[in-house]
Amino acid sequence: MKESRVSEKYMPKRRYLDYPMLFIVMFLVGFGLIMIFSTSSYKSTLNFGNPYHWLIRQCFAVGVGAVFMAALTWFDYRILNAKVIAYGCYGLSVALLIIVLFIGAAKKGAVRWISIGGFQFQPSEVAKIFLVIYLAYILSQNAHRMRTMAAAVKVIIRCLPIIGLVAYQNLSTAIVLTAMVGVMIFVVSPKTKELLGIALSGVAGLVLYLTFSNSYRNERVAIWKNPETHPKGLQTMQALYAIGSGGLFGKGLGQSMQKMGFIPESHNDMIFSIICEELGLFGAVCLILLFMLLIWRMLLIAMNSDDLFGSLIVVGFMIHIGVQVFINIAVVTNTIPPTGIPLPFISYGGTSILVVMAEMGLVLSVSRKIRM
Amino acid sequence: MKTSYKRRMLLMGGIFAFCLIFMAGRLGYLMIGQADKYLALAKDLHQREREIKAPRGNIYDRNGVKIASNKAVYSISVIHSQTKQKNKVVSVLSKELKIDEAEIKKKVYKNSVREKIKSNVEKDAADRIRKYELAGVKVDEDYKRTYPYNDLASKVLGFTGGDNQGIVGLEVTYDSYLQGKPGRILTLTDGGGREIDGAYEERDEPVAGNDLYTTLDVNLQNYVWQACEKVRKEKGAKRVSMIIMNPQNGEIYAMVNTPEYNLNEPFKLKGKKENTTGKKRQELLNQMWRNTCINDTYEPGSVFKIVTATAGLELGKVKVTDHFSCPGFRIVEDRKIRCHKTTGHGAETFKEGVMNSCNPVFMEVGARVGVDGMYTIFRQMGLFEKTGIDIPGEANSIMHNKKNVGAVELATMSFGQSFQITPLQLMRAASAAVNGGTLVTPHFGMKAVDSSGKTVKTFEFAKKKHVIKKETSETMRELLEAVVSDGSGRNCKIEGYSIGGKTATSEKLPRGTGKYISSFLGFSKAEHPTVMALVMIDEPKGTYYGGAIAAPVVREVFKVALPYLGISKDYTVDKTKK
Numbered sequence A: 001m002k003e004s005r006v007s008e009k010y011m012p013k014r015r016y017l018d019y020p021m022l023f024i025v026m027f028l029v030g031f032g033l034i035m036i037f038s039t040s041s042y043k044s045t046l047n048f049g050n051p052y053h054w055l056i057r058q059c060f061a062v063g064v065g066a067v068f069m070a071a072l073t074w075f076d077y078r079i080l081n082a083k084v085i086a087y088g089c090y091g092l093s094v095a096l097l098i099i100v101l102f103i104g105a106a107k108k109g110a111v112r113w114i115s116i117g118g119f120q121f122q123p124s125e126v127a128k129i130f131l132v133i134y135l136a137y138i139l140s141q142n143a144h145r146m147r148t149m150a151a152a153v154k155v156i157i158r159c160l161p162i163i164g165l166v167a168y169q170n171l172s173t174a175i176v177l178t179a180m181v182g183v184m185i186f187v188v189s190p191k192t193k194e195l196l197g198i199a200l201s202g203v204a205g206l207v208l209y210l211t212f213s214n215s216y217r218n219e220r221v222a223i224w225k226n227p228e229t230h231p232k233g234l235q236t237m238q239a240l241y242a243i244g245s246g247g248l249f250g251k252g253l254g255q256s257m258q259k260m261g262f263i264p265e266s267h268n269d270m271i272f273s274i275i276c277e278e279l280g281l282f283g284a285v286c287l288i289l290l291f292m293l294l295i296w297r298m299l300l301i302a303m304n305s306d307d308l309f310g311s312l313i314v315v316g317f318m319i320h321i322g323v324q325v326f327i328n329i330a331v332v333t334n335t336i337p338p339t340g341i342p343l344p345f346i347s348y349g350g351t352s353i354l355v356v357m358a359e360m361g362l363v364l365s366v367s368r369k370i371r372m
Numbered sequence B: 001m002k003t004s005y006k007r008r009m010l011l012m013g014g015i016f017a018f019c020l021i022f023m024a025g026r027l028g029y030l031m032i033g034q035a036d037k038y039l040a041l042a043k044d045l046h047q048r049e050r051e052i053k054a055p056r057g058n059i060y061d062r063n064g065v066k067i068a069s070n071k072a073v074y075s076i077s078v079i080h081s082q083t084k085q086k087n088k089v090v091s092v093l094s095k096e097l098k099i100d101e102a103e104i105k106k107k108v109y110k111n112s113v114r115e116k117i118k119s120n121v122e123k124d125a126a127d128r129i130r131k132y133e134l135a136g137v138k139v140d141e142d143y144k145r146t147y148p149y150n151d152l153a154s155k156v157l158g159f160t161g162g163d164n165q166g167i168v169g170l171e172v173t174y175d176s177y178l179q180g181k182p183g184r185i186l187t188l189t190d191g192g193g194r195e196i197d198g199a200y201e202e203r204d205e206p207v208a209g210n211d212l213y214t215t216l217d218v219n220l221q222n223y224v225w226q227a228c229e230k231v232r233k234e235k236g237a238k239r240v241s242m243i244i245m246n247p248q249n250g251e252i253y254a255m256v257n258t259p260e261y262n263l264n265e266p267f268k269l270k271g272k273k274e275n276t277t278g279k280k281r282q283e284l285l286n287q288m289w290r291n292t293c294i295n296d297t298y299e300p301g302s303v304f305k306i307v308t309a310t311a312g313l314e315l316g317k318v319k320v321t322d323h324f325s326c327p328g329f330r331i332v333e334d335r336k337i338r339c340h341k342t343t344g345h346g347a348e349t350f351k352e353g354v355m356n357s358c359n360p361v362f363m364e365v366g367a368r369v370g371v372d373g374m375y376t377i378f379r380q381m382g383l384f385e386k387t388g389i390d391i392p393g394e395a396n397s398i399m400h401n402k403k404n405v406g407a408v409e410l411a412t413m414s415f416g417q418s419f420q421i422t423p424l425q426l427m428r429a430a431s432a433a434v435n436g437g438t439l440v441t442p443h444f445g446m447k448a449v450d451s452s453g454k455t456v457k458t459f460e461f462a463k464k465k466h467v468i469k470k471e472t473s474e475t476m477r478e479l480l481e482a483v484v485s486d487g488s489g490r491n492c493k494i495e496g497y498s499i500g501g502k503t504a505t506s507e508k509l510p511r512g513t514g515k516y517i518s519s520f521l522g523f524s525k526a527e528h529p530t531v532m533a534l535v536m537i538d539e540p541k542g543t544y545y546g547g548a549i550a551a552p553v554v555r556e557v558f559k560v561a562l563p564y565l566g567i568s569k570d571y572t573v574d575k576t577k578k
Helices: A002-010 A019-048 A053-074 A083-103 A123-141 A149-169 A171-188 A192-212 A215-225 A234-244 A271-304 A308-332 A350-368 B003-033 B035-046 B086-097 B101-108 B123-131 B218-235 B271-275 B278-289 B301-314 B350-356 B359-380 B407-414 B423-434 B470-486 B546-564
Strands: A105-107 A110-116 A119-121 B047-052 B066-078 B115-121 B137-146 B183-188 B202-204 B211-214 B239-245 B252-258 B323-326 B329-332 B335-338 B346-349 B445-449 B455-458 B499-507 B516-524 B531-538
Touching: A019 A053, A019 A271, A019 A350, A053 A350, A083 A110, A083 A123, A083 A149, A119 A123, A119 A350, A123 A149, A123 A171, A123 A308, A123 A350, A149 A171, A149 A192, A171 A192, A171 A308, A171 B003, A192 A215, A234 A271, A234 B003, A234 B035, A271 A308, A271 A350, A271 B003, A308 A350, A308 B003, B003 B035, B035 B047, B066 B086, B066 B123, B086 B101, B086 B115, B086 B123, B101 B115, B115 B123, B115 B137, B123 B137, B218 B239, B218 B252, B218 B531, B218 B546, B239 B423, B239 B546, B301 B350, B301 B359, B301 B407, B301 B423, B301 B470, B301 B499, B301 B516, B301 B546, B323 B350, B323 B359, B329 B359, B329 B407, B335 B359, B335 B407, B346 B350, B350 B359, B350 B470, B359 B407, B423 B470, B423 B516, B423 B531, B470 B499, B499 B546, B516 B546, B531 B546
Parallel strands: none
Antiparallel strands: A105 A110, A110 A119, B047 B183, B066 B115, B066 B137, B183 B202, B211 B445, B239 B252, B239 B531, B323 B346, B329 B335, B445 B455, B499 B516, B516 B531
């Protein structure tokens, strides 16, 4: 790796930054703020007397996120490619996830939050970045030793403590983490068929687990099958009402009825259903296209990255965004059983937007080192 | 970078692209394919329906005098989520509506969408509450049925309940005409049931109920009521009932059952009874609302001799000139059945027998006609069926089973005892006897008129012609006129008018308690009767003979009613009748 740094010094400086991606990110963040205002203003006025309560908080998180993103863009990501940092990330993740078990604040029944100086954040979100950095280091260092299945399994085992700790609190985030780990190993390991086999059996195992496990998760399968008749299917049905009443071009921005107390937390995980209602199929498909564009840009950056470490970081973040977008939309359209996953960039949630913007900062940082 | 890495990265990108395109397809299915279904469901969810009450139709008498209408009242309710100063709301509503604070507090603090505090609130109280401009307190317009004449014809008109539906009387029979179609306002509400300001509203206007025109005549009804009240007080009677009907077509001009009750306070009992509660109270209320002329049966007594005479004449078993002899009783099988004149009427013609209301004469006629003949005529004169009057709860006659009728039963039946009919059934039979043989349907309803003045429906009532021969009827008119001009009904005589009639005094069951019903049936003109009256005095004290106390009541009414109804005098005092 040293050679490239040296060579860079003597090469003509051709600064590159993936501007298309930057613009997509900026657009998504801006669009997210607009939708949060649209979805939360009615309930905010009812509960707090002004329509800006949630908007202001999200703007604050976006502001901090923008600082992080800018700093990480200018930051040389290769500094992270060090054993101390990698193991530090790993240790910190485990520590935070254990701490949250003891001092975490409960919300809606699950303990997921740590409060520091009045600000609450979710360790499981932060763990996503740390795990990607750790894994990118391990995999890029051992790339030449990844020929065997045993090596791949060894890496998977190393990640299990983190995934396990997250799964203990929040199954859907653990699924996202597993996807990220799996794909990163998949990219490096030549054992394509075996890994696909593991992935498929993993999915099968998950389906069996959901079907036959405890009542809480089993119930979700029941909701998914019969949202209209299941007593707890109301939220799913409300989302479907919103989506179904959007039509081709929607009711117009701000014209949603379902956000007026029908969909609980309409500015949160269910925000996509309101987007459908207000902007219609056209708006929803545009948003999906935008996410596809973003993934395509990240794919290009990963494929053209100067080193494997940077490339793997980008792949990890790409999976993060992609899987969350898919699960979120699949949940609101009742394509899969309901689970709480925020829509990246759009959903309300400080930690979520901060982590995603930091990730985008790192991806842009990787893009800056691409040699033309 | 190894190409194998790139290839696998590209594969992942491809999988994502596939997943997201699949989601776009799923969205397309939901938002286009199932849009109608979810749109309808969502609309159902968002719209709240509020009813706008339709005013109930008015009820008019035959001359267009309003006897039942509506008054604007208000209902006060609170919307929980919109009330701000809850304490103030409680104190204001308690003060203005005069309801206990604790009771209102319970409703104001109850976590429901909309809680009704009080309905039927008068306009000035509602206006005062409006002026406070309390958030979350709703004052909605409503209608309350009012009866401007209070007690007048209470047992005919009936009243309505809280939901504007008829409970008894004409209000029930013509409910479907009187009740309008309520309108509705569809408003959009949020998840908590709050109405959204400025949201698009759909509105269906209410359709007012049709007005009902009745055959009643307020002036006559009022006059008859006064007359009945007067005799009730004079005789200390339990009840006095009177029906005035046109025997030609069954139109009822007046139907009085004293004591009447105040239609504007139908649930209030008079005097001490007001303190009773529960089942007992409901019984007393039902008793108060009863229309004796229709809902109750009685032994008609001598008035029923009209039917017996008709049967005898119709079947040719007796002629006006036939001779009878009355020793003051008649032996039937092993019984000695007395005449009211125990010394006997002696030798008399059939006509004189009718004028004297002589029991042995009618027992003889009854025996001549026989059970079959009597029952045939009863059936033809509608005594085995309800009259079909347009008031609910009509009772039917209680007759002997034909095969159980022996000579004794036949004898008592022939002068109106040992069976029961309603006063209205008697009136209908008597009408047929004197109107030329047409069995009419007594009724009140004339027509339903909508709010623009267009007649929606003219009510038709069945008439059965020729139930008896015209000649029989003519004879009956002559006989009954003689009863009033020279017989037992002479207390109903009015100079100048030709009046027919028949008296009756029936002893109430069980016999021997000294309780009687005195009654009199009269009609005019004798030649062509267009008005018929039946009065019944229930349990009079002192003199109880129908001819003595009931006939004068009809005379008093006829004195005013005959000229009022445009019935001309038939003769002047100097001349004999034509």
